[in-house]
Amino acid sequence: MATVEPKLVLLFSGKRKSGKDYVTDLIHQRLGPDVCCILRLSGPLKQQYAQDHGLDFDELLGAGEYKEKYRADMIQWGEKQREKDPGFFCRVAIKEAQQPIWIVSDTRRLSDLQWFWREYPSQSRCVRVEASEETRKERGWEFTTGIDDAESECGLDQGVDFDWIIKNEGDGSQLEEQLATGLLSIAKEKAKED
Ligand SMILES: Nc1ncnc2c1ncn2[C@@H]1O[C@H](COP(=O)(O)OP(=O)(O)OP(=O)(O)O)[C@@H](O)[C@H]1O
Ligand SMILES: C[C@@](O)(CCOP(=O)(O)O)CC(=O)O
Secondary structure: OOOOOOOEEEEEEEOOOOOHHHHHHHHHHHHOOOOEEEEOOHHHHHHHHHHHHOOOHHHHHOOOHHHHHHHHHHHHHHHHHHHHOOOHHHHHHHOOOOOOEEEEOOOOOHHHHHHHHHHOOOOEEEEEEEOOHHHHHHOOOOOOOOOOOOHHHHOOOOOOOOOEEEEOOOOOOOHHHHHHHOHHHHHHHHHHOO
């Protein structure tokens, strides 16, 4: 388990190329590395998958074609691990977290959210990043059967009451304003609490 108790845990989800990494990187920049850290459930998954399959871990972390080539198989591989232990990737992801605000950039399944709600019930908040299909296509997304219609992409489409929904269209020109008036102001207040 992490060595500190967080003050706020922001659980992000969103479709492929909605901009989860872009938005969470921006929040990280605005809050600063002393106050917040980005945790990726897919981090330990990709690391182990890369090691087992002789692949490039850094490329799997990026936003390019390399990752997409292996996505379907990575999903299957990760699901086998989750069947054995649904909280496995959550526990590994939070292990080194030291900062008071945690951003989990890639929750995908109700079991991910349930794990955080159980461990950090008063601190957890759900955030959805949304972009239209047109915008996502401009960012390189193409509908892929077996991926975009599967749990990895659709697991949180229903049954979640999101605390914030962030619209990340086009160049994201309204992004700063949406964040400043909502999530960022709450996060800054929380960070100051004793
Ligand atoms: N507001 C924005 N302005 C400019 N570029 C953006 C914006 N949002 C996202 N992008 C770009 O779109 C691409 C996809 O974004 P990102 O990797 O953040 O999406 P994601 O939801 O994390 O996708 P995946 O699930 O495939 O990892 C990246 O190249 C990113 O830089
Ligand atoms: C294998 C998987 O973790 C890939 C996630 O990659 P990314 O968050 O889209 O960069 C998706 C999943 O866990 O189903």
